[in-house]
Amino acid sequence: MKHKTFFWFFLPTALAMLLFIALPLTSVVSQSFHAPHEEVLLVSEICDPFGCATESTIDHQATEQLKKDKPLGQWVGFEIYADRNHLAFKEVAEFWQTRSSFTGFISSLNNLQFYRAMGFTLTYVIVVTPLVILFGLIIALAVNSLHRHLKGLMVFFSLLPMIVTPLVGSLILFWMIDARGIVGSGLQEIFSDPNLSLKASTGLTWVTLIVYGVWHSAPFAFIVFYAGLQTVPKETLESAMIDGASRFQQVIHVVVPHLSPLVAFVALIQLMDNFRVFEPIVGFSASAHATSLSWIIWNDIGQEIRLFSSAATTSVLTIIGVVILLLPVLIRTWREFNPEK
């Protein structure tokens, strides 16, 4: 295809992405270096018979003018990045100097909004991703050995947790695990603890969110692996069987290696999606015990006075996180594209 034809074919989608992804991205970056203007104060001296006093009033006109001239606000450099709500360099250094033990240091980091969110986000990504792959594989192997008619039915029902809106899916589970809901009251029966609540403690909230994450994403891994299972070479399996491999050995040495490119694919998608975990925290009303990077951005924007600079700074930090997460993939793709180098 000629360059010119390509250009015209690609123009609409390029424009959409430029205007509504690339441009906002640069605007987010520049917002993160600017703080809102302070009010312009008029200082005047008022003298009366008892003496003189200075009084400052807000000069609304000048403030408006300033906002109009520089709509981004005042340039503050990396100040917002370093403040208490973000990377909190000062506080971290202080905690490090006054630490009694390493775990003590980690738990004091927990008092800082950004690190707390980072802690949950990374835990979620690290725990959910392998569990999704594992469960997806087991479900795929199990369903694949079923009768033909049952397979279709299983695929239908398995798609539901994945396809339903994350917020709605988490709400449904939230009502079920409520102390008055069927799962919540059932658990109370089982552990014979009438005060047991999955929402009350941090640990249990994290477990709930992680269980939700696996429930939501396992179908995706299942479908991908299930499709992969249809293409496992029969000859290899048969020769493995003739060589005396047990069922388990067949799975480990023939099926899993055959699926490994798919595992890489699922892992990539899951890393991207789990890193943005957000809706379940809203759905489970879990923000008191678990926050994620996406959630604090949301929280900043949702304030009465929208904290754009703060939200933008967290956004930039999140994007850096995404890029670090993707780096191995990007490097691999680059190598594949330039094999000789």
Place this chain on the structure above:
Amino acid sequence: MTSNQIKRPLGLQLLIYGFVLLWLILAAFPFFWTMWGSFKVELDFFSKGDWTHAISGVRTQAVYGESFTGAGYEGAWIQEEFWRAFSNTAIVCFFTVLTSLTIATLGGYALSRSGFRYSFWLLIIALVFRALPPITLVSGYLPPFYAWNIWGLLPTTIIVLVAINQPFTLWMLHSFFQTIPKELDESAKVDGCTQFQAFRYVIIPVMWPGVITAGLFSFLLAYNDFAVTAVLLSQDNQTMVPKIASFMGTTQTEGNVMFAVAAVVSSIIPLFLLVLFFQRQLVSGLTAGAVKG
């Protein structure tokens, strides 16, 4: 496939059936439970004392004389005007899918037919864009949208959703077009067609399976979006998902949880139908990217 030749031992067979059954319950039960419960009163839906009340609807019977009631739906759809959110969602999804498919089809086709280096880089950029959480872009949208006075409107949100959908749709259609032999449109060009004519007369007639699949995922992204729609839409223009989220705040305090339950179930029904009718396309779409590796 694996061991159809040799009969599985009974223990393994039972284990497999047990596991499949467990997964079936985990995957499907919550939905049916909530659907059933949405026709009850709150005291039945949350029946701490005796869970069978949630099935039989004892208290629902006491209040309404029947074990089923549409009160939750009436409250959500009429009193809380959920119909408005429903129609907004329909509008947003329809136009998002339409626009996003139109421009991604052109772009994806061009990417699959251009062997130049930049097409590779464009795909990588799209991958990075796909990885960005949409919420990170939101604070970049708001100031200009306020300034131009287009915040809160449906068309604004539609355009943003189209853009956010593009990277994914582009990838999907790109890999789909690669499965259509190049010879097809090249022979049309030999016969004197321009590139666009080749696309129009040769590719468009054969592209529908791929486009339908991509359209389904584009629909799901628009339908399920919460981060963008919640921030960019005004109260009146809210779509279903942010509306449900705002129910959480208001109805919980007023004791109208059943409104939220009814709204949640209403928003699931279209997805149920979608899976029912397009299961094959959804599965092929999920695996399309994977098979490429």
